[in-house]
Amino acid sequence: xxxxxxxxxTAGPTAARTTHQPLAVSYAVLDLRRQLRDKVGMFFIxxxxxxxxxVFGMGDDEAYGSADVAMYVMVSMAAYGAVTAxxxxxxAAATEQAMGWGRQVALTPLPALxxxxxxxAVAMSVAVVPIALIYVIGAVxxxxxxxxxxxxxxxxxxxxxxxxxxxxxxxxxxxxxxxAASVASGLIVILSFLGNVFTPMDGLMLDIGRLTPLYGYAxxxxxxxxxxxxxxxAGHDSVWLLLANVCAxxxxxxxxxxxxxxxxxxxx
Amino acid sequence: MTTPAIRATALNKTFRATDGTTVVAVEHVxxxxxxxxxxxxxGPNGAGKTTxxxxxxxxxxxxxxxxxxxxxxxxxxxxxGRVSAVLQTGGLLTDFTVRETIQAIAALxxxxxxVDTVIERTGLAPLTTRLVKACSGGEQQRLKFALAxxxxxDLIILDEPTTGMDxxxxxxxxxxxxxxxxxxxxxxFATHYLAEADAFADRTVLMADGRIVADGPTAEIRAAxxxxxxxxxxxxxxxxxxxxxxxxxxxxRAAVAPLGVTELEVASASLEAAFLALTSTTExxxxxx
Numbered sequence: 001x002x003x004x005x006x007x008x009x010t011a012g013p014t015a016a017r018t019t020h021q022p023l024a025v026s027y028a029v030l031d032l033r034r035q036l037r038d039k040v041g042m043f044f045i046x047x048x049x050x051x052x053x054x055v056f057g058m059g060d061d062e063a064y065g066s067a068d069v070a071m072y073v074m075v076s077m078a079a080y081g082a083v084t085a086x087x088x089x090x091x092a093a094a095t096e097q098a099m100g101w102g103r104q105v106a107l108t109p110l111p112a113l114x115x116x117x118x119x120x121a122v123a124m125s126v127a128v129v130p131i132a133l134i135y136v137i138g139a140v141x142x143x144x145x146x147x148x149x150x151x152x153x154x155x156x157x158x159x160x161x162x163x164x165x166x167x168x169x170x171x172x173x174x175x176x177x178x179x180a181a182s183v184a185s186g187l188i189v190i191l192s193f194l195g196n197v198f199t200p201m202d203g204l205m206l207d208i209g210r211l212t213p214l215y216g217y218a219x220x221x222x223x224x225x226x227x228x229x230x231x232x233x234a235g236h237d238s239v240w241l242l243l244a245n246v247c248a249x250x251x252x253x254x255x256x257x258x259x260x261x262x263x264x265x266x267x268x
Numbered sequence: 269m270t271t272p273a274i275r276a277t278a279l280n281k282t283f284r285a286t287d288g289t290t291v292v293a294v295e296h297v298x299x300x301x302x303x304x305x306x307x308x309x310x311g312p313n314g315a316g317k318t319t320x321x322x323x324x325x326x327x328x329x330x331x332x333x334x335x336x337x338x339x340x341x342x343x344x345x346x347x348x349g350r351v352s353a354v355l356q357t358g359g360l361l362t363d364f365t366v367r368e369t370i371q372a373i374a375a376l377x378x379x380x381x382x383v384d385t386v387i388e389r390t391g392l393a394p395l396t397t398r399l400v401k402a403c404s405g406g407e408q409q410r411l412k413f414a415l416a417x418x419x420x421x422d423l424i425i426l427d428e429p430t431t432g433m434d435x436x437x438x439x440x441x442x443x444x445x446x447x448x449x450x451x452x453x454x455x456x457f458a459t460h461y462l463a464e465a466d467a468f469a470d471r472t473v474l475m476a477d478g479r480i481v482a483d484g485p486t487a488e489i490r491a492a493x494x495x496x497x498x499x500x501x502x503x504x505x506x507x508x509x510x511x512x513x514x515x516x517x518x519x520x521r522a523a524v525a526p527l528g529v530t531e532l533e534v535a536s537a538s539l540e541a542a543f544l545a546l547t548s549t550t551e552x553x554x555x556x557x
């Protein structure tokens with residue numbers, strides 16, 4: 001026994017067991033490594049947005065707001081990558097629960113809330129990968145903007161992507177099955193078009209797009225550059241409209257996730 | 269008196285089905301298991317074994333009744349690492365390797381020091397770098413057993429641990445279990461393989477329709493409920509192509525006295541007979557008589 005023990009302990013079959021603290025960080029590192037190894041997932045999270053950046057705007061130095069077109073596209077693609085990352089990881093977490101890993105984890109001392117925090121940390125860490133890579137590519141290929149543009153857009157892209165962790169969770173709780181996560185991240189492509197993330201829209205499509213979940217998030221991420229002015233003189237969005245979009249969809253996704261969770265429990 | 273490993277009193281569990289009707293999964297289950305016992309939970313599918321196991325582990329709350337594991341709540345016993353389990357359904361991440369799976373669960377238990385011990389104990393050393401999805405059903409069950417050993421529990425509960433294994437894998441699994449039982453661990457396992465209860469458990473608890481229908485030493489259960497079978501070899505002159513002479517059989521039925529029987533074999537019934545007798549409905553038992 002330990003030499004620092006001052007009170008003698010009685011050994012025997014009923015002696016109290018030493019308690020061990022869960023090492024949540026070690027678990028998160030293993031889980032993160034597993035996510036990063038998923039080649040198909042990482043293709044959609046990292047390679048596809050980097051490629052789209054390359055096609056749509058890399059090196060386009062036409063002035064745009066406080067930056068240039070290249071930087072506008074860079075932020076959009078980083079947002080697409082980050083959102084795909086959080087959707088995929090959160091969706092996979094829901095699927096893992098459904099497949100019984102949650103029961104395995106429930107037999108360890110880790111509290112349920114801590115497990116949610118671990119998963120959130122993993123999702124947000126994976127989201128860093130496309131943002132970092134695309135911003136590095138942007139910097140190397142001459143996207144230009146001021147320091148606020150670089151830092152503020154990156155921060156908004158990263159933090160805002162957490163909304164889509166809730167989306168991924170809700171989708172996979174509602175539509176069970178192994179490919180629910182791929183369906184959820186596939187829908188992100190469509191929502192990105194509607195959300196004015198890929199190609200600039202105008203007219204009726206833009207009006208419809210304003211109601212879709214990626215619109216507010218992408219608009220806010222680019223706000224430091226554009227101050228709300230849309231490409232192709234399609235109009236102007238106030239910061240309040242963008243915030244209202246994000247808040248509304250946060251409530252909707254959270255409500256869907258809670259509903260999915262309840263439904264899943266009732267089934268037992 | 270030592271504190272029992274398990275003390276469950278008047279457990280009831282009802283579910284509400286999707287059509288609104290109430291389903292009784294477990295009804296008035298009382299169970300006490302002393303430290304060091306090896307107990308089989310035997311019953312057909314739907315008998316309430318998994319629900320009972322889930323309640324013992326704190327994964328499901330009973331509708332009514334109390335459960336104490338080593339005098340504490342199931343949740344406390346799990347947090348203290350005194351109790352762990354091999355669960356029946358799913359439970360593994362297919363894109364972890366075998367070693368990573370054990371490392372992950374060991375991290376959550378705060379016991380990274382146990383990783384190598386459980387790998388050695390369960391014979392998984394040659395498979396550590398293999399992805400879980402590349403493992404056979406038997407290897408995955410072995411891995412789940414390794415996960416259950418991580419906290420070095422006093423009580424281990426196994427729910428259908430050999431499902432999906434071939435005969436050789438099943439044999440190897442029970443050999444590992446037997447070696448582990450010698451260290452004094454309390455073992456409770458649910459199974460519908462009668463032979464496993466027969467070969468491995470000192471005590472058998474039979475469940476049917478959510479109730480415990482028999483509970484005692486495995487040998488006694490077999491004897492008390494299976495009855496005895498008498499096998500006779502009749503003299504050759506009463507046997508022909510049509511079978512055994514009816515008149516002779518009537519005579520056998522009528523008389524206890526020997527009728528030229530040259531060989532008499534009395535065998536105790538298999539546990540299977542006891543199982544069938546206890547788990548089939550009363551009408552079916554009547555029909556058998």
